Amino acid sequence: ASLMHLSGVWKIYQMGDTEFAALKNIDLEIQTGEFVVILGPSGSGKSTIMNLLGCLDMPNKGIVQLNGKDISKMQESELAQIRGQLIGFIFQQFNLIPILNVIENVMLPLEFQEENADYSWKKAEELLEIVNLSDKKYNLPSQLSGGQRQRVAIARSLAVDPMVILADEPTGNLDSTTGTYILDFLSELHKKESKTIIMITHDPELAEYADRVVHILDGTIERIEIRNNK
Ligand code: ADP
Numbered sequence: 001a002s003l004m005h006l007s008g009v010w011k012i013y014q015m016g017d018t019e020f021a022a023l024k025n026i027d028l029e030i031q032t033g034e035f036v037v038i039l040g041p042s043g044s045g046k047s048t049i050m051n052l053l054g055c056l057d058m059p060n061k062g063i064v065q066l067n068g069k070d071i072s073k074m075q076e077s078e079l080a081q082i083r084g085q086l087i088g089f090i091f092q093q094f095n096l097i098p099i100l101n102v103i104e105n106v107m108l109p110l111e112f113q114e115e116n117a118d119y120s121w122k123k124a125e126e127l128l129e130i131v132n133l134s135d136k137k138y139n140l141p142s143q144l145s146g147g148q149r150q151r152v153a154i155a156r157s158l159a160v161d162p163m164v165i166l167a168d169e170p171t172g173n174l175d176s177t178t179g180t181y182i183l184d185f186l187s188e189l190h191k192k193e194s195k196t197i198i199m200i201t202h203d204p205e206l207a208e209y210a211d212r213v214v215h216i217l218d219g220t221i222e223r224i225e226i227r228n229n230k
Pocket residue numbers: 013014015020022040041042043044045046047048049
């Protein structure tokens with residue numbers, strides 16, 4: 001089924017008197033259970049697409065649909081709920097809260113959802129087991145390696161059981177061995193749990209994990225490549 005659908009999408013940034021079209025008439029449909037990589041050089045419009053897919057921004061023209069619903073017709077409260085419950089975000093900079101320990105970081109999205117504390121704790125413990133970090137529960141992010149920090153971020157992104165994970169250059173700050181480990185991990189998650197994953201990157205090597213590679217250049221889709229990774 002179609003999970004996210006961009007049709008005829010334009011994003012125009014205003015800079016003083018001039019306008020800049022960062023996305024030009026983008027059509028892209030993402031199906032539930034896909035692993036899609038959006039690949040393009042710096043400045044090609046990847047983050048702009050990601051912000052639309054993450055319901056963090058609205059197009060100037062065209063339609064963005066989530067589960068068949070036009071996001072521009074949603075109330076801010078509904079968008080906030082989608083961002084909090086349906087979408088898991090992973091970033092290059094990990095974005096962990098430095099003063100919270102590992103398990104507290106993982107529990108945070110559940111606390112925002114006002115889950116009961118016992119449930120949140122148990123769920124966070126389970127997730128830390130999955131990412132193989134049970135022994136670092138009480139450590140602060142500063143006491144972890146880059147790869148470990150990203151695994152905490154992945155555990156956190158999974159806490160609310162999102163229907164899609166949006167990953168923005170998730171290995172950008174990791175050495176290549178650790179990066180491969182993180183990608184293998186996301187790939188497993190995709191295969192075993194049928195998680196929908198959308199990853200943006202400038203690195204063609206990361207595209208090998210995808211079912212589909214969307215090549216973007218200067219705000220347009222150049223071509224879409226189907227891979228057979230199933
Ligand atoms: P990528 O993620 O592929 O590097 P972006 O989506 O960040 O690309 O940016 C696409 C283009 O839009 C770039 O030329 C960038 O300079 C421009 N851009 C991005 N955000 C803004 C903004 N807030 N205001 C003006 N221009 C922007």
